[in-house]
Amino acid sequence: MHSVWKTSIRYTLVTAVLLGLGYPLVVTGIAGVLLPHKAGGSLILKDGQVIGSELLAQSFTSDRYFHPRPSAAGSGYDASASGGSNLAQSSKTLVDRIQGSIDKLSAENPGLPVPIDMVTTSASGLDPDVTPDNAIFQARRISKARGIDEDRIRKLVQQHVISRQLGVLGEARVNVLELNLDLDKMTK
Amino acid sequence: MSANGWLQFALFSVILLASVRPVGIYLARVLEGERTWLDRVLHPIERLIYKLSGVDSAHEMNWREYAFAVLGFSAVSMVLTYAIERLQQFLPFNPQGLAAVGPDLAWNTAASFTTNTNWQSYVPETTMSYFTQMVGLAYHNFGSAAVGIAVAVALIRGIKRTTSTTIGNFWVDMTRTFLYVLVPASLVYALLLVGQGVPQNLKAYTTAHPLEQPKQTQTIAQGPVASQEAIKMLGTNGGGFFNANSAHPFENPTPLSNLLQMLSIFIIPAGLTYTLGRMTGSPGHGWAVLAAMFVLFTAGFATVYWAEAHPHALIHGAAQTATLTAPGGNMEGKEVRNGIAASSLFATITTDASCGAVTSMHDSLTPLGGMVVLINIMMGEVVFGGVGSGLYGILIMVVLAVFIAGLMVGRTPEYLGKKIEAYDVKMSMLYVLIFPLIILAFTAVFVLSPTIGLSSLANQGPHGLTEILYAYTSGAGNNGSAFAGLNANTWWYNVMLGWTMLAGRLLMMIPVLALAGNLASKKSVPPSPGTFPVNTGLFATLLVGVIVILSALTFFPALSLGPILEHLVLKAGQVF
Numbered sequence: 001m002h003s004v005w006k007t008s009i010r011y012t013l014v015t016a017v018l019l020g021l022g023y024p025l026v027v028t029g030i031a032g033v034l035l036p037h038k039a040g041g042s043l044i045l046k047d048g049q050v051i052g053s054e055l056l057a058q059s060f061t062s063d064r065y066f067h068p069r070p071s072a073a074g075s076g077y078d079a080s081a082s083g084g085s086n087l088a089q090s091s092k093t094l095v096d097r098i099q100g101s102i103d104k105l106s107a108e109n110p111g112l113p114v115p116i117d118m119v120t121t122s123a124s125g126l127d128p129d130v131t132p133d134n135a136i137f138q139a140r141r142i143s144k145a146r147g148i149d150e151d152r153i154r155k156l157v158q159q160h161v162i163s164r165q166l167g168v169l170g171e172a173r174v175n176v177l178e179l180n181l182d183l184d185k186m187t188k
Numbered sequence: 189m190s191a192n193g194w195l196q197f198a199l200f201s202v203i204l205l206a207s208v209r210p211v212g213i214y215l216a217r218v219l220e221g222e223r224t225w226l227d228r229v230l231h232p233i234e235r236l237i238y239k240l241s242g243v244d245s246a247h248e249m250n251w252r253e254y255a256f257a258v259l260g261f262s263a264v265s266m267v268l269t270y271a272i273e274r275l276q277q278f279l280p281f282n283p284q285g286l287a288a289v290g291p292d293l294a295w296n297t298a299a300s301f302t303t304n305t306n307w308q309s310y311v312p313e314t315t316m317s318y319f320t321q322m323v324g325l326a327y328h329n330f331g332s333a334a335v336g337i338a339v340a341v342a343l344i345r346g347i348k349r350t351t352s353t354t355i356g357n358f359w360v361d362m363t364r365t366f367l368y369v370l371v372p373a374s375l376v377y378a379l380l381l382v383g384q385g386v387p388q389n390l391k392a393y394t395t396a397h398p399l400e401q402p403k404q405t406q407t408i409a410q411g412p413v414a415s416q417e418a419i420k421m422l423g424t425n426g427g428g429f430f431n432a433n434s435a436h437p438f439e440n441p442t443p444l445s446n447l448l449q450m451l452s453i454f455i456i457p458a459g460l461t462y463t464l465g466r467m468t469g470s471p472g473h474g475w476a477v478l479a480a481m482f483v484l485f486t487a488g489f490a491t492v493y494w495a496e497a498h499p500h501a502l503i504h505g506a507a508q509t510a511t512l513t514a515p516g517g518n519m520e521g522k523e524v525r526n527g528i529a530a531s532s533l534f535a536t537i538t539t540d541a542s543c544g545a546v547t548s549m550h551d552s553l554t555p556l557g558g559m560v561v562l563i564n565i566m567m568g569e570v571v572f573g574g575v576g577s578g579l580y581g582i583l584i585m586v587v588l589a590v591f592i593a594g595l596m597v598g599r600t601p602e603y604l605g606k607k608i609e610a611y612d613v614k615m616s617m618l619y620v621l622i623f624p625l626i627i628l629a630f631t632a633v634f635v636l637s638p639t640i641g642l643s644s645l646a647n648q649g650p651h652g653l654t655e656i657l658y659a660y661t662s663g664a665g666n667n668g669s670a671f672a673g674l675n676a677n678t679w680w681y682n683v684m685l686g687w688t689m690l691a692g693r694l695l696m697m698i699p700v701l702a703l704a705g706n707l708a709s710k711k712s713v714p715p716s717p718g719t720f721p722v723n724t725g726l727f728a729t730l731l732v733g734v735i736v737i738l739s740a741l742t743f744f745p746a747l748s749l750g751p752i753l754e755h756l757v758l759k760a761g762q763v764f
Contacts (some may be wrong), residue, residue, distance in 0.1 A: 004253075008260035011241040011359060012268055015366065018237075019330045020323030023371060024415035027378045031388040031414060034379070041387040041410045041438070043394060050396045055385055055437040058398040058406050065400055069524070073432075080313050080393060080409040082432035084521040084549035086673030088651040090754050092763040094520065094552075095502050102505045113507040120520040123435030123549045129524040132513040161513075168195055170443025171515050171527035180399060 063145035073125025129173035193529030212462020218368040248354035251705025257358035266302040272324035282317035283392035296682035303693035304332035306427030306668035309677040313409035326416040333423030334365040336576025346704030378418040385441035386414040421452040424574045426544030434545045457572040472723025480731040484571045493532040495557035521549030539564035542574035544668025551671040559751035565665040593720040605712040615699040624742045626664040640680040646673025649764030654750035664692035
C-alpha cells in the first residue's frame with residue numbers, strides 16, 4: 001500500500017508537468033507562430049482600436065445597423081459571461097418573450113413572417129451570425145434609416161451569405177459585425 | 189427535418205465507421221506493448237516517465253493491485269486539482285487576477301474532472317485562472333481518459349487470459365495511452381482547431397470598443413482554449429473552457445470544427461470495440477457490439493432531430509419550418525451556424541458518450557428531445573460511452589445478455605470461452621444497480637426539499653423535476669452536461685454532486701476490475717453446439733434489448749413525471 005501512494009504522487013507530479021504545462025505551452029507556441037491572428041481571438045481593429053472579434057456578437061440597437069440575435073450572456077453580449085437563457089419550452093417566461101417579440105416585429109413589418117432565429121436567444125449569447133432570412137428581413141428598416149435603396153442593402157446581404165461549409169455542413173449564415181462594417185462603407 | 193440534415197448524419201457516420209478498424213488496431217498495438225511508428229521519439233520519454241515516478245514496467249498486477257493503483261492515482265490527482273483551485277491567486281498564468289475558488293465548488297470541480305464527468309457549477313471565464321484550467325482541469329482530461337482506457341483494457345485482458353492471476357500494469361497502460369494516443373492526437377487536433385478560429389494564448393482578456401457604441405466596452409475572454417478543447421473532446425470529458433462550452437464561437441467556431449468535435453467524441457470509444465475483437469481473437473464480436481451501439485445512437489438522433497425540428501405549438505407568426513436560408517424549428521439555445529440538424533446530432537453524441545460538451549442548451553430542448561438525451565445517459569453511458577468506460581460498461585451488459593440467453597436455454601452461459609458463473613453475474617449486477625440507486629435516491633431527496641433542492645430551479649412544473657433528475661443522472665453517468673438553468677453552485681448541490689460523481693465512477697470501476705480478475709483466473713472451454721455465439725445479429729439485438737429494458741424498467745416512472753408529462757401538458761396549451 002505504501003508504495004502505491006508513493007508511486008501515485010510521483011506519477012501525478014511528473015505527468016502534471018508534462019500534460020498540464022508542457023502540452024498547452026507547446027500548442028501556444030506553435031499556434032502563436034503559425035496562426036497569430038486566429039490564436040489571438042480573431043480581433044478586428046479600426047483606427048488602431050479593437051472593436052470586437054469576428055467570431056463574437058456585439059450589441060447593435062439602432063435602426064441603422066443589422067441586429068444580432070437576442071443574447072442571454074450576462075446583461076447581453078457579455079463576452080466574459082457566455083450562456084443561454086436555459087428557459088424550458090414549457091416556460092411561460094419564454095413563450096411570452098418570444099410571442100411578444102414576434103408581435104412587435106410583425107406590427108413594424110406587416111405581412112412578413114418573422115424568422116425564428118430573430119426572436120430566440122442563442123446558446124452562447126455570442127452567436128455572431130443570423131440566418132440570411134433574418135438579415136433580409138432587416139433590410140427595409142436599414143434602408144429607411146440610412147436612405148439607401150433597399151435592393152442595394154439586400155445585395156450586400158447576399159454578398160455576405162456564408163454557405164454551408166463544404167456544401168453540406170451546418171447552415172447558411174451571415175456574420176453581423178462584418179456585414180455592418182461593410183454597411184458603413186456604403187454611400188448614399 | 190431536411191434532406192441536408194440526414195446527409196450530415198450520413199457523412200458523420202461514414203467517417204466514423206471508416207475510422208473504427210484503423211483506430212482499433214492502433215489502440216490494440218499500443219496497449220499490447222507492440223511497436224508503433226512513434227516509438228523512436230516516444231520510447232525514451234516513456235522510459236523516462238517510468239524512471240522518474242519509480243514504476244517497474246515489467247511488473248504484472250492482480251486485480252486488487254490494479255484497483256488500488258486506480259484509486260491511488262485518482263485520489264492524489266484530485267487533491268492536486270483541489271489545491272490548485274484553492275491557491276490559484278498565488279500561482280502563475282492568472283492575468284485576470286482571479287481569486288481562490290471556494291471550498292465546496294473546488295471539491296465539486298476536483299471530483300468532477302477526476303471522474304471524467306466535467307460537470308461545471310461555475311462560469312469558467314470568471315472563476316478559473318489559465319493555470320487552473322491547464323494543470324488543474326485539462327490535466328484530468330488526459331488522466332481520467334487514460335484511466336478509463338486502462339480499466340477497459342484490463343477487462344479485455346481478463347476475458348482473453350486463461351488461468352492467470354494478473355491483468356496488466358496500470359502505470360504502463362496509463363503512460364502508453366498518454367504518449368502514443370492522447371498527446372499526439374491532441375497536438376494535431378488543437379492546431380486544426382486554431383485553424384478554424386479557436387484562440388490559443390495566455391494574454392489577459394481584451395477590452396473591445398463596439399462599432400455602434402465605442403464608449404461602451406466588451407470584455408473578450410480568451411486563453412489557451414484550443415489545447416484544452418482538443419483533449420476535452422478526445423477524452424470524452426466535455427468541460428468547457430467557457431460557460432457556453434462548445435456552443436461558444438471561440439470553442440467551436442465553424443460547422444467543420446463542429447464535425448471534428450463530434451467525430452473526436454466517438455472515435456476512441458468506437459475504435460475500442462475493434463480493439464476488443466482483435467485482442468480477444470473474435471473480430472465479429474467487436475463488430476456486433478459496435479452494431480448494437482450504432483442502432484441505439486441512430487434511434488436517439490432520429491428522435492431528437494424530429495422533436496427539435498418541430499414548430500412550437502404556442503408560438504404564432506414566426507417562420508418555423510426549415511428552408512435553405514433558415515433552419516426553423518426550436519432555435520432557443522441553439523447557434524445559427526449549426527442549426528437544428530447539427531445541434532441535434534451533437535446533443536445525441538455528447539450524451540451517448542459520457543462527454544457532456546454541448547453546442548445547444550439542453551434545458552431549452554423540446555420535452556421529447558430533452559428526454560432522449562437524458563435517456564442516453566440513463567442507459568448507462570454504453571452507447572459508445574466514455575473512452576474506456578463505454579466499453580467496460582457495455583461489456584457488463586454483454587455479460588448480462590449472455591447470462592439471460594443461458595437462462596433461456598437452461599445452460600451455464602459462456603462468453604468467449606469463459607463460463608459465466610455466480611460471481612461474475614453478481615459483480616455485473618452490482619455495477620448495474622449502483623447507478624440508478626445513486627440517481628434516484630439523490631433526486632428524491634432534492635426534489636422533496638424546498639430549501640436545498642427546489643430553490644435552485646430555473647423552470648417550474650414537470651421541467652423542474654427533470655432539471656434535478658438530469659443533474660444527478662449526468663453526475664452518476666459521468667456525463668457532465670446539464671439542464672443548466674438549475675443553479676448547482678450551492679453548498680448542497682456541490683457537495684452531493686461531488687459524491688455522486690465519485691460513486692458513479694470509482695464505485696463502479698471496482699466490480700469491473702473484480703470481474704476482470706475473476707475471468708482471467710478461469711480456464712477456457714471450447715465452444716459447443718449449446719454455446720450462444722456473440723458475433724451475430726441476434727446477439728446484437730439481444731444486447732440492445734437488455735440495455736433498453738434495463739433502463740426503461742428503472743427510469744420510466746421518473747421520466748413519466750418529468751419530460752413525458754411536460755410534453756403532454758404543453759400540447760394541451762399549459763405553460764409554467
